[in-house]
Amino acid sequence: MGTSSSSRIWRWRGFRFTARVKAHGVRFTLTVQARSRLRMDVSVTQSSRRAGSTATLTATLTDSGVPLVASVKVPSAITDPLGLGAVDMVDLVEHEPGVFAVDIPTAAGGVYRVLVRGSGMDLRGRSFTREELRTVAVWARGDDPSPVIIEPGGGGAST
Numbered sequence: 001m002g003t004s005s006s007s008r009i010w011r012w013r014g015f016r017f018t019a020r021v022k023a024h025g026v027r028f029t030l031t032v033q034a035r036s037r038l039r040m041d042v043s044v045t046q047s048s049r050r051a052g053s054t055a056t057l058t059a060t061l062t063d064s065g066v067p068l069v070a071s072v073k074v075p076s077a078i079t080d081p082l083g084l085g086a087v088d089m090v091d092l093v094e095h096e097p098g099v100f101a102v103d104i105p106t107a108a109g110g111v112y113r114v115l116v117r118g119s120g121m122d123l124r125g126r127s128f129t130r131e132e133l134r135t136v137a138v139w140a141r142g143d144d145p146s147p148v149i150i151e152p153g154g155g156g157a158s159t
Helices: 005-024
Strands: 038-046 054-063 075-079 087-091 093-096 099-105 110-121 127-138 149-151 156-158
Touching: 038 110, 038 127, 054 110, 054 127, 087 099, 099 110
Parallel strands: none
Antiparallel strands: 038 054, 054 099, 075 087, 075 110, 093 099, 110 127, 149 156
């Protein structure tokens, strides 16, 4: 059986369209944006920036401003600053509706990478997952004021 003349015409038009796109590019652009009423806000507070202190990791999950309380889990993966690739998995504990927190001990100086993942069911019964990355920096003299530097040549003191 042969092909119909209409299918040959469409194939020819498709070929011409493809050739035109290759030669001149596409004549349109497409921008896609997605918005969600579900939010996960993550913050890290540090009592000190010295090694051996504790940082508090807090995650707040809301759907249209309403705290999510049922069937929500918020684990975090904490990567050590020593570069050994060790990752500690720590679950955040719910302290009040929709607010999850955990204390992170910072035994060694350096930068800790904390990946927080929130997952569960929203108010409409649909599953969700959110991720945020935070860092915690600690070092030997983390809380000391900046040193005063006196530049030679009469520049004066600067910090």
